[in-house]
Amino acid sequence: MSEYTFLITIAIAFLITVLISPIFIPFLKRLKFGQSIREEGPKSHQKKSGTPTMGGLMIIVSIAISSLIVIVKVTGSIDYQLSLLLLVLLGFGLLGFLDDFIKVVLKRNLGLNSKQKLLGQIIIAIIFYFVLKQNQFDTTVAIPGTSVEWELGWFYSIFIIIMLVGASNAVNLTDGLDGLLAGTAAIAFGAFAILAWYGVPNLNLTLFSLAVVGGLLGFLVFNAHPAKVFMGDTGSLALGGAIAAVAILLKLEVLLVIIGGVFVIETLSVIIQVISFQSTGKRVFRMSPLHHHYELKGWSEWRVVTTFWLVGIIFAILGIYIEVWSI
Known part of the structure; x- marks a missing residue:
């Protein structure tokens, strides 16, 4: 396999996103699919009100088309793993789309309620697990950097649900600043x-x-500060589910906690804030998720975003090192 194939995959996804965005963004504006900004959020965000959301549709289309084109071209078929990836990408994307639609069209700022969203995520996760089971998928979980493996047996189904639901929500929480x-x-x-x-x-x-990387880089052309479009829950839920699915299919489930360290930290900041406020009436952070805390401390949006990118790179290098070192 030539490395050129990898570059071509990134390039195709990048170009699809870049080419459809100038058509799609004005279409979202005409439909008045503009983002509503929470009043309790940073005041600097109020100027973003009305910026088109649901841009995640462009990312999903780009990933689905580019991965199908390249994989079918290279392998000549679609295996169950690619089918599962597309199931999660499209399934969670549809769930996010419904959430965004309720927010921007029905003007209910919180979108789907927590029970509706959780039920949809669990249903997709259960389908994902049963397809794995039909293909005799390994139910052991390895600890990165060690020879330790745990056979989870039937509990692996619960583990899968927790991973897919948890990752989709963690990634969703991270979507709060331009390009973050x-x-x-x-x-x-x-x-x-x-x-x-x-x-x-x-x-x-x-x-x-790599198709996801290309699609996201193309989206950044329009989503970097100042953003011309937001991905919304349509994109964030789809990406969260997809990254969990990739980790599961690679049998690198635990490593997701390290490589996705930024998402974990953002989620922990919300959990800590809620527990602290409910138990003591005091807030640990000025606002959660964590990226808003730094904004309210006076950091520029671009500084927060680039710092989190750098932290993400460190976590990614650490995860790669641990896995490669353990082989």
């Missing part, structure tokens, strides 16, 4: 692409991950 999620997600998927090729050889997962 697109950049950190591209870094994380890039790390998994490297591991899918050099660490745990899997061509389809390599190409899919």
Whole structure:
């Protein structure tokens, strides 16, 4: 397999996103699919009100088309793993689209309620697990950097649900600043692409991950500060589910916690804030998720975003090192 194939995969996804965005963004504006900004959020965000959201549709289309084109061209078929990746990408993307639609069209700022969203995520996760089970998928979980493996048996189904639901929500929480999620997600998927090729050889997962990287880099052209479009829950839920699916299929489930370290930290900041406020009435952070805390401390949006990108790169390198070192 030539490395040129990898570059072509990134390029195709990048170009699809860049080419459809100038058509899609004005279309979203005409439909008045503009983002509503929470009043309790940073005051600097109020000027973003009305910026088109649901841009995640462009990312999903780009990833699906580019990965299918390249993988079918290279392998001549679509295996169950690619089918599962597309199931999660499209399924979680549809769930996010419904959430965004309720927010921007029905003007209910919170979108789907937590029970509706959780039920949809669990249903997709259960389908994902049963397809794995039909293909005799390994139910052991390895601890990165060690020879320790745990056979989870039937509990692996619960583990899968927790991973998919948890990752989709963690990635969703990270989507709060221009370019923040697109950049950190591209870094994380890039790390998994490297591991899918050099660490745990899997061509389809390599190409899919690179398609995500290309699609996100193309989206950044329009999402970097000042953003012309937001991905919304349509994109963030889809990306969160997809990165968990990639980690599961590569049997690098635990490594997701390291490579996706930014997403973990953002989620922990919310959990800590809620527990602290409910138990003591005091806030640990000025605002959660964590990226808003630094904004309210006076950091510029671009400084927060680039710092989180750098942290994401460090986590990605650490994850790659641990996995490659353990082989």
